[in-house]
Amino acid sequence: MSHKKIKNIIFDLGGVIINLDVPKTYKSFAKLGGMSEHQVIAMVESAPFFDDYEKGLISSVTFRKCIRRLLKKNLSDEEIDQAWNDMLLDIPVERLSLIEELKGKYNLFVLSNTNDIHIKAFNEIIHQSYDLNQYHGLFDYVYYSYRINKRKPDTEIFRHVLDEQNLIPEETIFFEDNSDNIKGAGSLNIQTHWVQSNKLNLGFIRDEFL
Missing domain, CATH: 1.10.150 (DNA polymerase; domain 1)
Known part of the structure; x- marks a missing residue:
């Protein structure tokens, strides 16, 4: 898979940015x-x-x-x-630091199946290790399922992001830990990278995208 044409990077939240159990x-x-x-x-x-x-x-x-x-x-x-x-664990700062390196070079997004209780807890975890405003500033837009009434792996949630941000699927890669969600994105020709839960490969991203 060639990543030379990639202009847009979408990150899942749980298991990719924040560790989950x-x-x-x-x-x-x-x-x-x-x-x-x-x-x-x-x-x-x-x-x-x-x-x-x-x-x-x-x-x-x-x-x-x-x-x-x-x-x-x-x-x-x-x-x-x-x-x-209780499923929400830590957010390794080195992941956020890598996203900082990607900022300005790519359009960056978060697309997560989540809910109000989890996001309030997530924001508290961010406060403990980072800065909430700085976190949101890393991304062009953050999409949470409970706010847009759509949920992965349904294709409509991916279409929503593509259409609202005018993204070309072939120029977009999605980092996700759920195989069903990978299939949903892939069905729209979005490039995908499967992340083994809690094991975002920072070296791979740095080699391929920086």
Whole structure:
């Protein structure tokens, strides 16, 4: 794959910019609900409200009510938010430093399936290791699924970014850790690079794009 024509770089957020450990949230919900982790995973995979929340179709208040019904526990907002945010780990500053190097040489974007509770926690993590305004200044635009009512891997979310930013797919590369989302982007001829979760290859990006 040649990257010589690339003018636009889109980064996923979780597992690419911020490290993730999704099983930590499953374990936390299991502990709160007094059930096994396998039971929690099965319920999460069959419950549509998680996708609805990431599409911004339900509020955080409704999401928490759904969690209480799912776990059959009268949990506090704080207990739910903590468990939900347990999957969010650190943001290696060297990743942000590399993006700083790319700024000005490429059009840079973030495209993430996420939600209001996670973004508030993410912003706090940014504050601890970086600067929130400086972070947003790295990118031409940041797209969060819950704000635009679209979610990966649906092609409409990729079309939304391409059309709004007037991007040519063949001149655009997407760094993503989810194979289904890679396929969604690739179906529109967006170049893609699969990131093994939490292992963004900084050396590869520096060699290929700087």
